[in-house]
Amino acid sequence: MNKSMMLMLTGVLAFGVLTACGNPKENAHSDGHGSSHQTDTNSPAATASHGEHSGHDGGEKSAASYKASFSFASEAVKGNEQVQLSIQISDTGGNPVNEFELNHEKLMHLIIVNKDLAYFKHIHPEFSGNGTFTIDTTFPNGGEYKLFADFVPSNGSGTTLSEWVKIEGEPKAEEGIIADTNRxxxxxxxxxxxxxxxxxxxxxxxxxxxxxxxxxxxxxxxxxxxxxxxxxxxxxxxxxxxxxxxxxxxxxxxxxxxxxxxxxxxxxxxxxxxxxxxxxxxxxxxxxxxxx
CATH class of the missing domain: 2.60.40.1930 (Macroglobulin (MG2) domain)
Structure with a gap:
């Protein structure tokens, strides 16, 4: 990790919307209720497979209109040490986004997983202005983690932006991701x-x-x-x-x-x-x- 500058990782992946109730072709909404946000992170700007708005319906912007920058307050982020994480949401022109809609009681849902998906955390950063959300958190071990910022911009569709980050310290031995035989x-x-x-x-x-x-x-x-x-x-x-x-x-x-x-x-x-x-x-x- 470069200690001469703050770790800054930018997620530019935009995600489509699938409905979680009813017919997904009919019920995808920008308010996040009754919906399922899907991403294909193999594409830098994945388009929606169902129900995404493209800016022609009342000016609503698609998920591809936004990007996220993830940064830490400390130069070196180590496992099992508390650190402040900041997430800045901006439009494609680099302007901060400052208006968001409540999505299940929160302006942002942040999901954190590690490489083998053995670790999972669902937390809620607070909006601090200038397009930025912040939260204090810890990573249990060194290694790679993926951050998913899930939010609904005003006049926009449900959006999830993500990025892998590298945490210093001894990594935990990876576990296999094997289907359960007993559910x-x-x-x-x-x-x-x-x-x-x-x-x-x-x-x-x-x-x-x-x-x-x-x-x-x-x-x-x-x-x-x-x-x-x-x-x-x-x-x-x-x-x-x-x-x-x-x-x-x-x-x-x-x-x-x-x-x-x-x-x-x-x-x-x-x-x-x-x-x-x-x-x-x-x-x-x-x-x-x-x-x-």
Whole structure:
């Protein structure tokens, strides 16, 4: 890492929008509700496969109209040390973007994963003006991490911009990303089962999470709202190039079932994180699936 200047990494990847409820060709919106933001990071300016606006509908700008610069306050960013992260959002002319819409109670959702997707963090930077969001965070080990800034500019569509960053320090041994043979897991006293209506790429797929008490096996029907919904789902391809942030079919559901509609863009292995809240505590459930 160059210690003569602040680490500055610019994400110029723009992402399309897939709906998470109903027909994705009919229901993609810029407000982020009931939608799934998808990226193909193999392209520097990926276009939407469903429902993206291109600036001709009331002047709404597409995701390709924005870019993000990720920077750290410290010259050297080390694992397990707190550091301030700044994310500046600008338009293609380099002008800072200062107007954003609330997207599930937050102006920005920041997803952080490491190279093998074993580490996952979902946090919310605060807007500090001049197009910039800031947050204090830590990275558990040295190594490579990918940052996904998920936001909705005013008069724009749901947008996710990303970049890999290198953190100094001893990296954790990488784990294999292998599909689960049993889609039932227990975390924080909750037993969670995941069912997929289809495992084929480009097909509408219902993700159904069934949440029960791990001891009594009774379904939990008093899930609490987490960021304005019964739950949130983030999906990444094995190489972290395909990103989807999926919102529930019924945001006001309380369990024991929570349903999410999406479409996997390509065949391959994907990791799914479901996030829910019960009795004041947010819990995250990861699953790995193979898509044909």
């Amino acid at each position: 039932v897991k227990v975390v924080y006293g909750k037993e969670v089962e995941l069912a997929l209506s289809s495992t084929k790429a480009k097909e509408e797929t219902m993700l159904t999470f069934t949440i029960s008490d791990a001891q009594t096996k009774q379904g939990i029907s008093d899930l609490e709202q987490y960021l304005g919904a019964v739950g949130h789902v983030v999906i990444l391809s094995e190489d972290a190039e395909q990103y989807l942030h999926v919102h529930p079919m019924d945001e006001k559901a309380t369990g024991p079932k929570a349903e999410f509609m999406t479409a996997f863009p390509n065949p391959g292995t994907y990791k799914i994180w479901g996030q829910f809240q019960h009795q004041g505590k947010v819990f995250t459930i990861p699953f790995v699936v193979d898509i044909q």
